[in-house]
Amino acid sequence: MNHDDLRxxxxxxxxxxxxYHATLRDRPVRAPLVPGAIARQLPKSPPEMAEPMDAIxxxxxxxxxxGMTHWQHPRFFAYFPANAAPASMLAEQLANAMAAQGMLWQxxxxxxxxxxxxxxxxxxxxxxxxxxxxxxHDSASTATLxxxxxxxxxxIGWKGLSEGMSGQPRLRLYASAETHSSVDKAARLSGIGxxxxxxxxxxxxxxxKPGALAGAIAADRAAGYLPAGVILCAGGTSIGAxxxxxxxxxxxxxxxxxxxxxxxxxxxxxxxxxxxDLWAGVDGADSIVFNPHKWLGAQFDCAVQFxxxxxxxxxxxxxxxxxxxxxxxxxxxxFNEWTVPLGRRFRALKLWFLLRAEGLEGLRTRIRNHVAWxxxxxxxxxALPGVEIVTxxxxxxxxxxxxxxxxxxEALLNRINDDGRIYLTPTRTGGRLAIRVQVxxxxxxxxxxxxxxxxxxxxxxx
Ligand SMILES: *Cc1c(COP(=O)(O)O)cnc(C)c1O
Numbered sequence: 125m126n127h128d129d130l131r132x133x134x135x136x137x138x139x140x141x142x143x144y145h146a147t148l149r150d151r152p153v154r155a156p157l158v159p160g161a162i163a164r165q166l167p168k169s170p171p172e173m174a175e176p177m178d179a180i181x182x183x184x185x186x187x188x189x190x191g192m193t194h195w196q197h198p199r200f201f202a203y204f205p206a207n208a209a210p211a212s213m214l215a216e217q218l219a220n221a222m223a224a225q226g227m228l229w230q231x232x233x234x235x236x237x238x239x240x241x242x243x244x245x246x247x248x249x250x251x252x253x254x255x256x257x258x259x260x261h262d263s264a265s266t267a268t269l270x271x272x273x274x275x276x277x278x279x280i281g282w283k284g285l286s287e288g289m290s291g292q293p294r295l296r297l298y299a300s301a302e303t304h305s306s307v308d309k310a311a312r313l314s315g316i317g318x319x320x321x322x323x324x325x326x327x328x329x330x331x332x333k334p335g336a337l338a339g340a341i342a343a344d345r346a347a348g349y350l351p352a353g354v355i356l357c358a359g360g361t362s363i364g365a366x367x368x369x370x371x372x373x374x375x376x377x378x379x380x381x382x383x384x385x386x387x388x389x390x391x392x393x394x395x396x397x398x399x400x401d402l403w404a405g406v407d408g409a410d411s412i413v414f415n416p417h418k419w420l421g422a423q424f425d426c427a428v429q430f431x432x433x434x435x436x437x438x439x440x441x442x443x444x445x446x447x448x449x450x451x452x453x454x455x456x457x458x459f460n461e462w463t464v465p466l467g468r469r470f471r472a473l474k475l476w477f478l479l480r481a482e483g484l485e486g487l488r489t490r491i492r493n494h495v496a497w498x499x500x501x502x503x504x505x506x507a508l509p510g511v512e513i514v515t516x517x518x519x520x521x522x523x524x525x526x527x528x529x530x531x532x533x534e535a536l537l538n539r540i541n542d543d544g545r546i547y548l549t550p551t552r553t554g555g556r557l558a559i560r561v562q563v564x565x566x567x568x569x570x571x572x573x574x575x576x577x578x579x580x581x582x583x584x585x586x
Contacts, residue, residue, distance in 0.1 A: 125177055133177055134217075141213075144189060145196065152544030153197045155190070162191040193547070195424075198568040199575060202549040204361065204389045205564040209421035211481030212474035216423050219470040226468040228448065229456040236457055239472035246416070246428055246475070249484055250394040253407050258430040259462040260471045264388035265306040266464055267413035267429035268355070271384035272297065272310040274411075274440045275353030278382060282439060289315035293350040297321045298340060300332035302365035303357045304386060316352065330365035330515075331372075332356070338375045353382045358403045359390025362551040362560075364518025366390070370405025377408070382436075384411040388427070392419035393495070393519050396488050402519075411437075419494075419564045420487060422478050426471050429462075437462060490566065494520040497573035498563040504577035505561075508584065514558040523551060523558035530557040539583045546579050 125133070165187050195206045226235035243258040261267045277284055280292050295316045299307050301323045311321040322340050324332045341351050354376040356367045369385065376383045385406055391414020393399045406412060412430040416422035431437060442461030450458065460466045479487075498520035505524050506513045514523040526532040533550075537559050540548055551560050563573050 129177065133181070136181070140185070148194055148197045149199070151189075151194055151197065153194055153200050153547035154202075154541050154544065155193045156542070156544065157191060162187060196565070196567070197547070198565050198572045199546045200565050200568075201561050201563060201573075201576060202547045203560075204418045204562055205566070206417055206424040207419065207421045207564070207566040208423035209478050209482060209566055211477040212421060212423040215474035215477035219473050222470070224470045226470055227460040227466050228450055228458045230450050232470060235468070235470040235472060236459055238476055239459060240457060242472045242475040242479075243428065243430070245479055247430060249479075250391065250414075251397060251400055252412070252430060256412075256430040256432060257434055258428055259434075259459050260468075260475075261413075261427045261429060261463050262425045262465075262469075263306075264304075264386065264413045264415050264427045265309060267411075267427050268304075268306050268384065268386060269310040269313060270429065270437055270441060270463055271382075271411040271413070272307075272314050272316070272353065272355070274437045275382050275384070276314050276316055277440045278436050279350055279352035284315070285440065294348070295320055295352040296341075296344045296349045297353055297355060298324055298337055298351070298381075299355040300324050300326050300357050300360075300365070300367050302326060302330055302332075302360035302362060302367075303355055304361050304388065306388075307355050307386065320349070326365065329368075330360075330363065331368045334368060334371040334375050337372060338378070341375070341379050341381070351379060351381055353384065356383060356385045356409070358385050358387035358406065359393075359519065359521075361389065363515040363523055363553050363558075364390070364521035366402050366518065368405075369403050370408070373405050373408040382410040383408070385409045385413070387412060387414045389415065389418050389521075390519055392416065392487075393491050395420075395484055396491055399495075399519065416475060416478075419491065420478070421482065421490075421566050422471075422474050426474065431462075434462060491520075491564075493570070494563040494568070494573075497568075497570050498522060498561065500570075501561060501563065501573050501576045504574070505580060508577065508581055510584065511580070514556065515553060520563040521560065523553060523560050525556060525558045533557050533559060536580070536583065539586075540579060543579060543583065546576055548576075 224232045224235055226232035229236045239260055247256050279295055297311055308318050311318050324336050324340060327333050344351055356369055356372050358366055373383050410432045415427045417424040417426040438461045459468060498517050502513055502517050502522045505511055510527050511524055512527055514525050516522055526536055534557060537550055548559050548561055551558055561576060
């Protein structure tokens with residue numbers, strides 16, 4: 125295949141993509157497959173001789189779409205969304221055409237500078253004070269790992285980088301029981317250890333108890349531990365829990381601990397001023413992560429991390445071997461020094477296209493609709509006999525269960541997903557199994573969301 129062929133096939137791919145999108149509503153949301161069904165259709169060994177693109181494309185059409193769970197299906201209500209607004213898809217195609225690598229300013233000046241401007245656009249969009257800068261990562265997990273590595277090094281005076289962790293004081297991190305497993309993973313990977321991630325109990329509003337946080341820090345100090353940082357939850361994955369950010373940051377400040385806020389999902393909603401009460405006090409954080417690839421519409425992957433002062437993170441993650449030296453190092457930003465990988469994709473382009481093609485007002489309207497439609501769906505589900513709301517809507521996320529108990533709830537969930545018209549996923553909360561509903565797919569309509577209670581009612585009657 126050469127670049128002339130690429131042009132022709134790109135047009136064919138664009139037509140295919142258009143048809144795929146137009147028929148999404150007719151497809152089951154979740155792939156109705158048994159494990160191994162796709163792998164069995166592929167030869168066991170790679171081809172020795174080149175194959176014609178016609179054959180490759182025909183196999184793609186025959187095998188792949190039917191083997192996908194369709195994240196862009198308007199009735200995808202599982203997990204959290206991974207939205208891809210058309211404009212962001214187009215930007216990805218252009219980035220793909222240049223296949224750029226933006227590790228240093230000089231390896232892709234436009235990628236670096238557009239990233240700087242997009243971080244500032246997003247800062248303004250979320251109502252964060254000037255002074256926060258930031259960078260784009262692949263995922264929230266990487267941003268959280270970066271923040272926790274920085275907490276570790278700050279606590280031990282940047283000795284771990286050279287000396288390693290053995291012989292260092294025993295560090296402690298604090299988070300609520302509602303935080304995402306990416307925080308546990310970062311505690312493991314950072315050498316701090318999962319046992320040293322203290323999960324602070326939550327109150328009836330699902331916030332970490334600030335008094336319990338203060339107590340845990342004091343008890344750890346007395347026991348010879350070295351507290352290193354606090355991770356706060358702004359929109360947890362299970363039920364959308366929010367820590368009381370201002371109160372918790374006040375405790376952290378009293379103990380001189382840095383704070384990282386995980387708003388991977390809910391951050392997108394903060395473009396709407398009326399939701400910002402949920403994370404009031406966030407301007408006191410040292411680090412904040414949110415994923416524009418979830419609710420905002422930037423094609424996966426795109427996680428942004430705001431930093432009050434990038435200095436400590438650059439000191440932790442930045443390395444300048446001779447072969448990466450660049451002239452005028454003082455004036456330019458080399459974003460590889462802000463994150464874990466060296467190589468970096470040109471992710472800022474899709475933010476630029478997205479924000480311009482939709483406008484903040486367009487994006488706000490979608491998010492407001494999702495929140496309103498989720499509330500309507502929760503009301504309709506609450507009215508069904510034998511069904512109860514377990515956690516009421518946090519933004520556009522709520523959970524429900526059958527009064528009959530976990531087994532009945534699980535059986536209902538399996539029937540919902542085998543049916544294929546909607547896709548929902550489970551969680552455990554308050555010791556019981558619950559079915560999660562989140563509304564956030566970019567193209568979903570009020571009718572799509574109204575199908576949630578309809579399907580539940582229909583399947584309950586059978
Ligand atoms: C999705 C999510 C994450 C993990 O995001 P990745 O980008 O997939 O690593 C972390 N925290 C919360 C609250 C999330 O919703």
